[in-house]
Amino acid sequence: MKPFERRKSLLNHLYLNNVVYVNKLASEFNVSEETIRRDLEKLEKEGIVERNYGGAKLIKTEELPYSVRHTRNKDSKVIIAKKIDQFIQNDTSLFADSSSTINEALKRFSISNKRIHIITNAVNALYELNQTSMEINSTGGKLLKHSSALVGPQTTESINKFHTDYAILSCKALSKDGIITDSNEYESHIKELMINKAKQVILAIDASKFDGNSLISFGHLSNIDYIVTNIEFDDEWKSILENHSVKVI
Numbered sequence: 001m002k003p004f005e006r007r008k009s010l011l012n013h014l015y016l017n018n019v020v021y022v023n024k025l026a027s028e029f030n031v032s033e034e035t036i037r038r039d040l041e042k043l044e045k046e047g048i049v050e051r052n053y054g055g056a057k058l059i060k061t062e063e064l065p066y067s068v069r070h071t072r073n074k075d076s077k078v079i080i081a082k083k084i085d086q087f088i089q090n091d092t093s094l095f096a097d098s099s100s101t102i103n104e105a106l107k108r109f110s111i112s113n114k115r116i117h118i119i120t121n122a123v124n125a126l127y128e129l130n131q132t133s134m135e136i137n138s139t140g141g142k143l144l145k146h147s148s149a150l151v152g153p154q155t156t157e158s159i160n161k162f163h164t165d166y167a168i169l170s171c172k173a174l175s176k177d178g179i180i181t182d183s184n185e186y187e188s189h190i191k192e193l194m195i196n197k198a199k200q201v202i203l204a205i206d207a208s209k210f211d212g213n214s215l216i217s218f219g220h221l222s223n224i225d226y227i228v229t230n231i232e233f234d235d236e237w238k239s240i241l242e243n244h245s246v247k248v249i
Contacts, residue, residue, distance in 0.1 A: 001029055010039055014049065014058045021055040076206035076230040077101050081108040083228050084168060084204060087249050090115040092165045095194035098122035098149035098187065099170035101204050109134060119162050121150040121190055137162075144186065151186035159193045167198035170205055171219075173212035176240060178221035181214035188218035200225040202249070207231045221246055 001009070006029050013020050022040070026033040040056045043049045049056040081104040088094070088109070096102050096118050106125050109116055110132040118125070121139040129136055141155030169191050172182045180203065182188045195201050195218075203224045210231075221244040228249045233241065241248065 001031075006031070007039065010036075010043075011048075014056075019055060019057045023054070076208075077104040078108075079230045080204050080206065080228050081105040083249050084202065085109055085112050085114070087202075087226070087228075088114065088116065088166070088168075093117040093162075094119070094164050095159070095162070095167040095169070095198055096120040096122060096125065097167075097169040097191050097194060098124075098147055099204075101170040101206065102168055103128070105168060105204065106134075117164075119159065119164065121155050121159075123148040123150060139190075144184070147184065147187065149187050149190070151190055155190055156193060159190065159197060162197060164198045166200050166202055167194040168202040168204060169194060171203065171209060172214035173209055174203070174205060174221075175213050176211060176236070178240065178244060179213065179217050180219040180221070180224075181212075181217050183214045183216065185216050188216040192218040195219050195223050202226045202228060204228045210237070220244075 009029070010020065010025065013025070020040075022033050022036045025036045029036070040049060040051050044051050044056065048059060050059055077100065080101060084105040085108040094116065096106055098121050103122055103124055106118065106120075106129055110129055113133050115133055117135045117137070118129075119137045119139065120126070121141060123143065126136060126138055139150055139155040139158040141150035141158070142152040143149075144151055171180045171191070174180055182191065201224050203226070205227070207230060221240070224244070224246050226247050226249050227241065233248070
């Protein structure tokens with residue numbers, strides 16, 4: 001197993017179990033315990049884990065760096081991205097936020113060779129999509145390093161110049177009373193602007209985002225036209241979405 005593959009597996013263990021043990025990981029990955037300790041030391045320096053005797057535990061924070069977030073629930077994000085790709089047609093304009101879920105959708109557009117005009121505050125999208133058939137506009141702004149997002153007055157001014165067919169975005173949590181929340185006030189403000197400036201809004205969230213709350217409210221289900229997820233809704237959620245006229249992609 002290559003180091004980057006071991007890191008991905010180690011992170012998956014952490015997100016599933018919250019704790020990991022050096023001896024078990026060394027046995028599973030067929031490497032020395034010292035190798036695992038070095039892996040955990042790197043994750044500790046990145047602020048992802050707190051090491052203890054015999055292993056480490058996941059630090060409970062919503063402000064995980066993008067390099068970590070994009071590996072979480074990867075399979076779910078791919079499923080969501082494929083659904084969005086099938087829905088969005090050529091010659092469409094859209095806002096795209098800086099979430100790892102939406103970045104996965106943008107990558108799927110490039111695979112499909114879509115002709116789309118994208119306005120985004122996501123730095124990673126600019127790097128990954130610069131050789132595609134899509135037209136990309138960066139909002140500009142101040143860089144939030146942990147999330148690779150552009151925010152601030154310049155970002156706001158740029159978004160206000162556009163009127164798009166869609167805004168596609170994600171969030172940290174969606175509660176049953178319809179409140180959509182995120183953990184960073186600057187990014188939340190950008191998401192709110194995108195919602196207000198788009199004709200229709202697509203909210204893309206995996207199963208882990210339902211029935212929760214985060215720090216900052218930036219929208220409500222009444223602002224959403226479509227929702228995309230990787231789960232089958234139960235009767236309660238079907239009723240909630242129907243009451244707010246939200247369609248499921």
